[in-house]
Amino acid sequence: MQSQRPRIPKRAVHGVLLLDKPLGLSSNDALQKAKRLFRAEKAGHTGTLDPLATGLLPLCFGAATKFSQISLDADKRYTATLKLGVTTTTGDAEGEPLKARTVNVNAEDVAAACAKFIGPIDQVPPMHSALKRDGKALYEYARAGIEVEREARRITIHEIQLMGGLHDQWMIDVRCSKGTYIRTLAEDIGEALGCGAHLTALRRTGSGPLTLDGTVTLEQLADMTEPQRDGMLRDADSLLADWPCVRLNDEDAGRFLSGVRRRLDMADAPNVRVYGPQPKAFLGSAHVTAGELISNRLLSPVEVQGLLQAQERATT
Structure with missing residues (x-):
């Protein structure tokens, strides 16, 4: 008879961990891995990042979980890479190509297209998202080939800075309100340029007062001793620092x-x-x-x- 693996005792852990989420891992999977490493009794994240996105994922432990909604509601900041000339079924590199068009733009053209989306705008959430309809995530309908009607939501794009690029590859820095879908923004910028676009890379660099400064990876956490891991936790009020x-x-x-x-x-x-x-x-x-x-x-x-x-x- 196979012996059961001994249960690891959990402990009370309090604070906020600034995790640098890796590519390909869901936010919940990243949370569960960190929770096991800390042996924490209670933990939660502050809003999902797509598996294809990397970067800042604040994780709350213990008492800090009471304030996770604050980070969820906070403005966000991202760096995004756009591939012009091709649209996809998902709006990002994971989807199948839909339409290819000729690209003939320069930096001034891209900057002008980005400027059209500064301020309050209405954005229709993508089908490949975790938003629920009748208790079911939209991406589940999408995978089944079902398109459902979505209402546009009012969001705010505070700033878009063109970071550089050439021909059909451009990188932008976006500061926006909660609930903004950057893949949808990428598609809209592509349409404004007349050639279409999709998102090829996305990295969250800010959430409210929190930035990538002081973030840690799961690999780094795994190599630490327990006291060293505890030393990576920020105070619960760091979510309210501003x-x-x-x-x-x-x-x-x-x-x-x-x-x-x-x-x-x-x-x-x-x-x-x-x-x-x-x-x-x-x-x-x-x-x-x-x-x-x-x-x-x-x-x-x-x-x-x-x-x-x-x-x-x-x-x-």
Whole structure:
């Protein structure tokens, strides 16, 4: 009789890992691999990257999972490589060619086409996406050869910079709102140029205040000792680093963690991060309305202590 593999004991892990997701791996597979390496009890990612995309994938552990939606809702930044002259069934290099056209463009032409999409625009999600329709992902319909109607969604392209290229290969840097499909943007730019296009490479370089600085690969994590891995975790409040800060004394901190509103002399703010009297005693997120601090997402006292202990371990 084959013996069972011994179960690896899990542990409480708190913080944010900036993973550099590899090519060909789904976001969930990357999360599960990292979760096993940390032996973490609880973990989640902050929005999917396609298997064909690489780059920044913030992973939340323990108490930090309460704030994953913040990163999901944040603006994103990508570098994308466009292949002009060929459209595909999926809008990227994974699909079958649909139509080939002659390419006769220069840098000024590409930059002008990109400029047409700056600002708020309506974008129709691609069939090859994880969006659900009647409980089923759109890509499942697409694989079955079924085209379903999709409503256009309002997104915002904040900036597109032309990074370089020649003839039919061009690289762009895109800063955009959540929910933007870069493959669809690539197709639209191709149509604006009159020759069509598809995406051949995509790398996420930013999510809210987070960048590729300090990212780590799964291979690097696997080669580390457990204390070294723990040292790669950022504080849970790193997801909120660009929000205003509110610091409370002991009494007000205790009341805030109990969900009680606090009066304070501060202008209205839709989002703030809240701390106790200790320098890194992160308590949660809130908003300020009419001089009142009102909680959005609160940590439990156990979670606050867990975060402080994780910070101590990382600095020893």
